[in-house]
Structure formats: structure tokens, C-alpha cells
Amino acid sequence: MSERTQTEQTRALVAAFFQEMAATSGDPVAYLADTVHWDIPGATGIVPWIGRRSGKAEAAEFFARFGDYLEPDRFEVHRIVADGPHAVAIGELRSRVRATGRVIESPFAFDLTVHDGLITRYVMFEDSWRVAEATRP
Incomplete structure (x- = not known):
């Protein structure tokens, strides 16, 4: 498979x-590999839905459990940039924290890797300070 074809397939899979x-x-x-490396860095002692996870399960x-914590309002991916098996998705989100009623508004970026038609790396970067402040009692 050519690098261009792989890049196009990565971009299409990430968009889907x-x-x-x-x-x-x-x-x-269904898009995640059994061994996916999953991470949403931040204040894991304050924000229960973030952190590292091992594998698809x-x-x-x-x-x-996401809906137990947040009421999503907006999640917009503005751009997906792919290069071979790697992709970066850039956008912004807005959610309300159910426990506090506070709103989180943040730009985000995802660092994703695709192998054999499945996502093997999922790392989300967002304004983790803003997320923690909205979650803090």
C-alpha cells in the first residue's frame, strides 16, 4: 500500500x-484495537473520567460512563491531518459537568494512530485546568 493510500485510509477511519x-x-x-493505548491527561484525582486506560475494554x-459525568453540548472536529498511520484531529467542545452544573469550553487535539484498520493510540489534549475547575466541588 502506498503512503498516500495509507494516509487517506487513516483520515477516513478517524473521521468515521x-x-x-x-x-x-x-x-x-468498534474502531479501537484490543490493545489501544488510551490517555486523556489531567487531574485524575479531581476528574473521574480522564486518565490512562489499558485496552479496548x-x-x-x-x-x-461518560454520560454519568458530562452532558455534551458541542463537539466539533474542525480538521483532521493525517500522515501515514498517524492523525491529529483539532476542534472544540462544550459540555456541562452534571455534578456541578458548570460548563467546560475547550479547544482540543487528538493524537491518533491507526494500524490494520483500528485505532491503536488515542491521546486527547484539552484545557485540563478548565476541566478540573469545572469539576471541582
């Missing part, structure tokens, strides 16, 4: 993954 995340009945977990738990 984010469409599944945005869909109420979507299944984004733990990542699935994130999606299953």
Missing part, C-alpha cells in the same frame, strides 16, 4: 470514528 462518537446510537469502540468503560 468521530462521527460515531457524535452519534447518539454510534459505536466508537477499559476504553469502552469510558464511553459507557
